[in-house]
Amino acid sequence: MLSQVDKQLIKSWRQYAIEPQLAKITGRVLRNTGPRIAVVGNCQSFGVAYAMKVLDPSATVDHFVMVARARANMGFFAKTLATYDYVFSHDFLDGHVRGGGSEELCRRLPKTLIFPAITFAAFHPDLIYIHDLAQMHGFVCGPIGPYHSAIGLFAYRKGLSLEMANALFHENVFEALGYFDVWNEAARELLDTTRERYGVDLSAELMNWSRRGVFMYSTVHPMSFVLFDLAKKLFEKVGLKPRAVNFNYYDVHDLARSEIFPIYPPIAKRFGALGGYMFKLQNHHISTTVGDFLTLPQFLASCYKIYGNYDSAKIGNPRVDAWLADEATSALLVRLARENFVAGRMPTL
Structure with missing residues (x-):
């Protein structure tokens, strides 16, 4: 049985290699003419990918979720991701893709940008x-x-x-x-980890999230506006300009499912x-x-x-x-x- 990653790999090659050729033959105008963006990761990665699509509707944004075991090996996975202009990935362990985890992906594809998963325990200390x-x-x-x-x-x-x-x-x-008494430690851990390990400063964002009230469904599932703010930071980090948009209007609460x-x-x-x-x-x-x-x-x-x-x-x-x-x-x-x-x-x- 094919995993989501296997299915997405097939879809990716169809989008990259076949659909442009069909468009030339049929005269169909391709809708997505912007950068090709791949987002690899855990359950938070869909929210980041969706936010990136909202930030640039012209982009092709594909989401590769690292949950189940894929039949594909790391060689084919890296080759597929090489067709994208930008690759963002969570840390992931060996076993989801045969032949390595995120470290091996970065070795084969140096343009991969590892980005943080948001964790915060103050609302759910138990x-x-x-x-x-x-x-x-x-x-x-x-x-x-x-x-x-x-x-x-x-x-x-x-x-x-x-x-x-x-x-x-x-x-x-x-x-x-x-x-x-968990808030200060949770905030310190989040900010220190994202800044020191991933080079992403979320201090202003954390202040804004806290002003909105509760921003987590659990210690590891943030609400979608959190992931939207993270996506904006990632765009800026690679030189993409996020467009001004009212994300609340297009919000999808994926992790609420x-x-x-x-x-x-x-x-x-x-x-x-x-x-x-x-x-x-x-x-x-x-x-x-x-x-x-x-x-x-x-x-x-x-x-x-x-x-x-x-x-x-x-x-x-x-x-x-x-x-x-x-x-x-x-x-x-x-x-x-x-x-x-x-x-x-x-x-x-």
Whole structure:
């Protein structure tokens, strides 16, 4: 079965080698007469590619998503990308394309510009991943894909009941775990990484995003206006002039089709936003179904059921492991769960 990358490679050669010849024969005027741009990367790369098309409608912008394994090898992949005027790529590991990752692509095609993925944890400090060592770059999937709750995993591994697990989702627990103090570190990590590793300064952009309120669906899924601003920076970096455009009018919220991790109400309140405990399941078929959501009790119950299928040693996470290993932290969380449960301090939104 062909991956998205394989299909895009075929489409690319048709656009590059066949369609111009057909246009000459038929007299058809080609719509895209501007630069050819390739965007390679993870789930954020579509948003960047779409933004680049909005910034220059005359451009041919093709998107190569590095998610599944492709049948194509690195030689053919690099040869295809060489037909583009500009190549932008996220870092990606060996295995998506046979014969190498983004480092090998840059070696074969030096014009490739590696660009950053946007990550920001301040809105979702409880979100964690559980790595599945049996899979290539894989994760243990929960009820909303790879996203898990550190508090929920702690409660399960500590042997707390579902009622007690629910009672942990309270402001006093978030305070004890430092969840209200993540912004500065998240901002520093984002700005330092993008500037030092990728040569992209997003300090002004981060200030503007924060003024708009919440700008992430999860720690790794930014809203589309974030990716639009990143696309403008990338255009400027390679000498392309971004056109003035009201992106909000043409906005496509592609990553909203994926899983959405909620912003817990006490955390949202710190940012002047409305929070909740509604977990959204992925829905990439939004034209045929509206999708589904889970409440916090439903989410935790589903997590407990899934975790029960694994050996405890295989559902580890460094942060949760540290909580469990520290007697003071572990005892504090258990005590707060009991106090909240007895006092009726249970999440309601």
